[in-house]
Amino acid sequence: MSESGHSQPGLYGQVRRRRRRRGERDVGAPGQNLSGPSRDRDYQPRERRDGSEDPPGPLIQKTPIILAKPPGERSKPTQNAPVVGPSVLEKPIMLMKARDEGGKPGTPPEVAVQASGPGPTKMEREGQRPTQPVYQIQNRGMGGSGSSGAVDPMVGQSKLLPPDKMKHSIKLVDDQMNWCDSAMEYLRDQTDMLVVGVIGQQGSGKSTVMSLLSANTPEEDQRSYVFRAQTPEIKERGGNQTTGIDFFITQERVIFLDTQPILSPSILDHLINNDRKLPPEYNLPHTYVEMQSLQIAAFLFTVCHAVIVVQDWFTDINVFRFLQTAEMLKPSTPSASHDSTGSTGNDDGAEYYPHIVFLQNKSRREDFCPGNLKNMHMMVDKLMGHSHLKYKGTLSMLDCNVFPGLKQDYLTTEVNMFLLPVQESDGEDTLTKVGSGTYPLFSLLPGYRGHPSYSNMVSKFRSQILAMPRCQLSHTILTEKNWFHYAARIWDGVKKSSALSEYSRLLC
Template sequence: MSESGHSQPGMYGQGRRRRRRRDREPGPPGQNLSGPSRDRDFGPRERRDGSEDPPGPLLQKTPIILAKPPGERSKQSAPVSGTSLEKPIMLMKPREEGGKSAAASDTASPASGPGVAKLEREGQRPTQPVYQIQNRGMGSAASAGAVDPVIGQTKLLPPEKMKHSIKLVDEQMNWCDSAMEYLRDQTDMLVVGVIGLQGTGKSTIMSLLSANTPEEDQRAYVFRAQTQEIKERGGNQSSGIDFYITQERVIFLDTQPILSPSILDHLINNDRKLPPEYNLPHTYIEMQSLQIAAFLFTVCHVVIVVQDWFTDINLYRFLQTAEMLKPSTPSASHDSTGSSGQDDGSEYYPHLIFLQNKARREEFCPRNLKNMHMVVDKLMAHSHLKYKGTLSMLDCNIFPGLERDYLGTEVNLFLLPVLENDGDEALTRAGSGSMPLFSLLPGYRGHPSFSSLVSKLRSQVLAMSRNQLSHTILTEKNWFHYAARIWDGVKKSSALSEYSRLLS
């Protein structure tokens, strides 16, 4: 009994030592450093079911945490002066205690719930994740810097096509901002303006150069032409300056007629009040025309002077006066001179094209054409405007038998015949009894067709050199602001005010 009694406590003591040894099993790293070293002395451990652990170190699964480290979260939450940070998009949400569903917590806070912030402060990983897909830019929790996919696709679309012209300067000579929405931040543009007397066909020419063809109905032109009623009344169709830009980024500016008698008649008969700096109505009309011409000479690459008969001396005197009163172009810091030795490098001058519209058959005669070039060259001899050397009818194969040096001093002169359809012309001949000799062949006109000549003119105008309008390269939007500043400077010009005082 005594031996068994002494052995009993030893057995119980040995069992206690095993339990203590089992309690010293290695825990998480960093908590129990003595466990693995003590277990190494006794070999493999025994499990409660009698099996032994496999030899070798224990492999633990690395937890995957779908959250940013606390350091980055603190940096993101810290406010930065002058910048607006986006809200973080939470992809995981815990299920709240008390049996509430995650959908209920969504309604309380669409972007992040209070349970998520609490668990993040405690450094724990949220359980039972609920994955969400948020439509950025559409919901109430959209961030300010998020880009809408629809807007991103819109930026890749081609520029919007204008259906008709809009006002750049209204009839009251006030600047309009409606053209700004059609302009872009790109520099490859060409600006073409037109001036001319009343009824010469300025709007028709600009429509044919920009977006229309001679076969279309004139009521569908982008620049409205004179209707038959306005022609019978002797009125004018255009007022102010009209704006149109093509998808090829060519800006066309159609203007009201210069020195227009219909505008003067409308001003007198409707008792419109004159600005205080003008005393007489005809002085005000002439100064309006000079303001428009001086404005075009500053902001356009090409200016087309349209006339329907050759030639008016007063028109050339008007062009030289507008050139004298045009505002000075901002120059670069360094001194530059042009190739001709004049101040062409510091002062900008556009290309000037004389367009003889509604030309008759005899004006296409080579001898008459040479005389017309000589007259224009003599009248514009003292002008700095680029009125020669950039457009040629001889390059269009209109006069195939003429040599290049036939015209001598060739100016920028182009001839267009009267616009009429072939069907109307055939009916006119049939009604007058003058049928052509061979009915199957077209009648002799003395010049190519109107549509072919317009096409050749358009190709030469669009091929004009695009010199810098100022000392910096302008985008389309910068050109708009530059043109608005020039127009305001033209209206307040001291030189124009002094000239109007001398007229009155």
């Protein structure tokens, strides 16, 4: 027997006894010559199959790599992984942990969404912060970029983009008094909005005023206004530019509604000369024109926060009679049953009335005299004394520093009235005629007009309108889209109103 075979008899006996206790087959005998190679073949496999002893040093570090996948591979979804089910819920847990921490359960999914992108990109594996916004990750869902049901990131991003910016007005009600749905694509699901409507007689400047309040300045060309004003050709033949109701919404979420003129002679002339067929419930053209105007005014009194009454001279008694009639025929405020955003606690019997503002457009220099201004306020207050419309307390010319010498208590019966002067070209009042020529007089100083410039007055009026209180239009809080559906219901109710039908019958 070799020297190596006699050197470890005790060790071989221990191995045999251990193998007999496990019931293994005995190989060899103490007297056999177990050379180096055969002994290695006998001992090495036995020690690897025996789990009672841990492998030496290097194998301890390799054990986690053999038993678990690397963190980068664990975050990758498999090709055949289902999109729905428990695996979908585990996706944020895999994404929320760093590489060295693995994917421990119990961490909130919000941390996962903020800590990583929808999939393990190269930047995330290198430890860099993802540049993709969090709202895009939430919109793409929990399936990951590698799953078959994942949403395209561009589609998810487009759903959260703001609506397109309007460049011109569109129709809310056409010339046939039919409702249009084209304005829906410009509205959002948010409640912070202001709705401003306008009514006035033909040629008073309604469209120009609404354009200056919404998106344009007096220095721009009127042909680029969002609400088209009367062209010289239309003025020459005594026509009107706006028909029905035009819609425009600004990026500040202010909705402007421009309307056709009330009691318009050009619309009546168009009905008579073009032999347009009247609806069966109307017998005479002038009755149809008046009822159209009342329907529009009653509609604005129900869906607007503020209604601007534009006049180009002070004052027409027929305008105030028309306002009182429209208020009488205004439909009752219904509850927006389609909106589930919440109730406000208002009484069910409370009626809504908007703020009304009287705009004296194309005012003369004499109208800005404090005495004449006080007389106009007193007259409007007496004419609107029995009205439920909110015609005072929300707009003041004295707060605009237009009359710096007047005290706040000068107008004891101050109503919501504002004066806009005639739009004049710059430098028109700074020329004087001397002899046979015209020379500049006080060229460094503006000419006296009795009021600030037209642009300054428009800016002051715009700031007053945008600061109007945004009262609640119905018994529930309305978003922009819900307001659109609510306005459609009101318009349909106005056209089918029994009170308006009875009033139309009495006019015949």
